[in-house]
Amino acid sequence: MNEYMIIGQYVPGNSFVHRIDPRTKITIIFFFVIFVFFANSVGSYGILTAFALITTFITRIPLKFILKGLTPVWFLIIFTFSLHLIVTKDGTVLFNLFGWEIYSGGVIQGVAISLRFFLLILFTSLLTLTTTPIEITDAIEDMLAPLNKIKFPVHELALMMSISLRFIPTLMQETEKISKAQSSRGVDFRTGPLKERIKAVVPLLVPLFVSAFKRAEELAMAMEARGYRGGEGRTKLRLLKIQSIDIWVYLLFTCVIIGLFLLRTY
């Protein structure tokens, strides 16, 4: 159960990356995800890889946390690499593997796509490794604020996200507890015919829904009793502020992107 209790993958710290404003991190990651597709040469991949690895290094997050986050994707990376190795038939034949001719184009494409994927996963995971989900919520609320003008309920949605984050561990515990309680009464979730297993989910979902909506009702009532009236005029406990390090990060990232385009032919 304990491993479920770690929400997301946030690793507390006070590194340079931890201190960057979450809005800056989201913006940089957004553009990184787009620009990584422009890499097409050793030089351009090189500069992005160096940037991603150096950023990872300065987070001072133990390597085991980062590798743990990447565990589910190794299989995918190897699968994709093998797929391109077998399917792509460009360039010269390099060697013969169990009857399959391996072309140089296949190796190049396999390496390029796997590396691109690795970079995407590594860089985007830095957001959740160095930013708490609440900070991410605040950042999203702030970035979507202009949508308020077209009556989009930005504040309500951000509050919804915060409440959701607060209740995830509670409901996880509850799910675990109910499934154990039902198992002790003889409900079998894992074996038996499909029809029986489908039936077994119902006694799990019914108490879960009942208790979740009971909580919702109590919380809504408590909020209203304390005077919650929606977003207008509400002040915040945590205020986001763009600092000089954010400006430096934007400048550095712009340089990396300029470098990427200059190195596209090398």
Next chain:
Amino acid sequence: MKTKTLVANALVAALYIAVSAVIQPFGFTNVQFRVSEIFNHLVVFNKKFFFGIIFGVFLTNLMFSPMKAYDIIFGVAHSAISLGIIILLAKYIKNYLVLMTANTLVFTFNMFIIAFELKLALGMPFLFTWLTTAAGELVVLAVGIPIMLALNKQVRLDRLI
């Protein structure tokens, strides 16, 4: 938005994540057997569940998916488009069973969005990926129909918020 609707949707999102994590911790990438996908049927009973489901998808992908940025953008787009279609259909169709069948088919068909994501990110073959992801989605949502009907009998999902 009424306070109760807001809070109830937040809890639906939290339930989506809790069930994704506890019942079956794998359901990302090309074979998608995410049990909490059956929550997509909630919108059939009440369109107000829309945001709860969308947030469930968003937060699950943000916190647990290794492919983060892609899964967030394409996963949320997939759910939002599919749920939008069902909300439109619900104006004309009132039978839950028919609507849930339509929901299953719409979600399954729209898996091409996820297949496109995997093609873009990993260069996977589009049609093959569409087929495998759609098969997973079809199974989960089809299995979800009797479960949600049984659940609705007990808790009256249409009257909860």
